[in-house]
Amino acid sequence: xxxxxxxxxxxxxxxxxxxxxxxxxxxxxxxxxxxxxxxxxxxxxxxxxxxxxxxxxxxxxxxxxxxxxxxxxxxxxxxxxxxxxxxxxxxxxxxxxxxxxxxxxxxxxxxxxxxxxxxxxxxxxxxxxxxxxxxxxxxxxxxxxxxxxxxxxxxxxxxxxxxxxxxxxxxxxxxxxxxxxxxxxxxxxxxxxxxxxxxxxxxxxxxxxxxxxxxxxxxxxxxxxxxxxxxxxxxxxxxxxxxxxxxxxxxxxxxxxxxxxxxxxxxxxxxxxxxxxxxxxxxxxxxxxxxxxxxxxxxxxxxxxxxxxxxxxxxxxxxxxxxxxxx
Numbered sequence: 001x002x003x004x005x006x007x008x009x010x011x012x013x014x015x016x017x018x019x020x021x022x023x024x025x026x027x028x029x030x031x032x033x034x035x036x037x038x039x040x041x042x043x044x045x046x047x048x049x050x051x052x053x054x055x056x057x058x059x060x061x062x063x064x065x066x067x068x069x070x071x072x073x074x075x076x077x078x079x080x081x082x083x084x085x086x087x088x089x090x091x092x093x094x095x096x097x098x099x100x101x102x103x104x105x106x107x108x109x110x111x112x113x114x115x116x117x118x119x120x121x122x123x124x125x126x127x128x129x130x131x132x133x134x135x136x137x138x139x140x141x142x143x144x145x146x147x148x149x150x151x152x153x154x155x156x157x158x159x160x161x162x163x164x165x166x167x168x169x170x171x172x173x174x175x176x177x178x179x180x181x182x183x184x185x186x187x188x189x190x191x192x193x194x195x196x197x198x199x200x201x202x203x204x205x206x207x208x209x210x211x212x213x214x215x216x217x218x219x220x221x222x223x224x225x226x227x228x229x230x231x232x233x234x235x236x237x238x239x240x241x242x243x244x245x246x247x248x249x250x251x252x253x254x255x256x257x258x259x260x261x262x263x264x265x266x267x268x269x270x271x272x273x274x275x276x277x278x279x280x281x282x283x284x285x286x287x288x289x290x291x292x293x294x295x296x297x298x299x300x301x302x303x304x305x306x307x308x309x310x311x312x313x314x315x316x317x318x319x320x321x322x323x324x325x326x327x
Contacts, residue, residue: 005039006078008322009052009066011094013044016086016190017169024298025083032314033081038322041075045084045094066103079104079325081318082294090294091117091164104325107273108293116269116291119163119195123288129268131261132287138163139184139194147180154198160184163193173199200289202282205248207262208295208306210274210317211324216266218259220306223248244302246309250281258286265291274321276303 010033012026013019030040042053043061050061052068052075059068067076080098082105088094092114098105108116116122123133135154139145151158160183161171170190172183180196187194204224209216227241248255262277269291276295280287295303307317 005037006326007075008033008038008040008079008081009043009077010040010081010083011043011045011089012083013046014084014086014089015047018085021296021298022083022085022089025085025296025301028297028299028304028314029081029083029318032318033322036315036319038319040081041077045089065101066098077103079322080106081322082107083297085294085296087117087164090292106321106325108269108271108275112269112271113293116275116293117164119161119290120193122269122291126265126268126288126291129264131265132285134197134200134287136195136197139188139196141188141191141193145181145184147177150180150196151177154196157199159197159199160187161195161197162187162190163195164190200280200282200287202280202287203248203250204278204280204289205250205258206276206278206302207258208274208276208303209262209266209271210321211266211272212320214327216263216271218262219310219312220246221248221250221255221258222246222302222306223250244305246302246305254281254286261286273324274303 012022051058092110157175170187184194208219223245225243276292278289
């Protein structure tokens with residue numbers, strides 16, 4: 001008698017503006033895990049409702065043990081594939097809940113998730129290990145920062161972004177001092193601090209990394225050539241003119257340096273599952289932009305393209321990520 005197929009919850013949604021991207025990621029994962037050794041169920045995590053989606057019906061999740069009932073039978077999950085970008089799936093909150101109830105999941109734990117989600121804290125941590133980061137200023141929520149002091153530190157142009165968040169939502173490139181305060185307010189619209197960083201002039205790249213047999217393995221470096229001035233939300237998910245070139249058109253020496261540094265950061269942060277790290281290649285070196293512990297997995301996203309480049313089919317890639325949680 002064959003082994004019973006494991007029940008996997010593919011969680012998506014979340015509490016931020018990244019919900020729409022999260023759903024696309026979840027649907028792609030489910031598509032490529034179909035007809036494998038896993039039974040997959042989509043689970044929508046919203047502020048008030050946690051619901052399993054079964055044959056077009058929404059069924060409430062029992063948060064005591066993350067199960068649900070259908071037709072009088074209880075469905076218990078063996079593990080969770082986390083496809084939530086933003087809070088609570090990327091900042092460690094959901095991971096803490098799963099740890100408490102003993103539920104395996106496929107991605108980074110509480111420490112790596114919460115630290116990388118706080119961009120300023122992550123930059124300070126990695127800078128101590130020799131990673132290059134941009135000069136920055138953290139504008140705390142509820143304070144009135146002095147624009148002149150900030151510009152003295154980071155210069156113009158500069159980037160203003162939510163300190164916690166992703167998909168380049170709320171990011172502004174500021175070229176004039178009078179535009180700084182509105183940009184800070186925009187970044188703080190989701191009730192988070194605003195991070196102001198000096199402008200890095202160079203080639204933007206992104207490197208994915210997964211765990212294979214318990215070791216970090218970088219899977220490729222992608223060059224990003226946005227339609228506009230930077231890789232914003234529209235360029236990531238809606239523009240057909242943004243180019244994402246894998247492998248990146250950079251020297252082999254720099255390519256290998258980025259692959260190696262990504263694997264080192266993976267280890268330093270105690271990452272699990274798949275991550276993506278964004279960099280800027282400047283004249284004086286490679287600079288960290290940010291670490292993404294729950295990277296986008298939609299058809300437009302970088303990680304699936306890098307997986308194909310690394311020689312995986314997407315079914316193999318998502319099977320590998322799912323199986324790792326039980327290993």
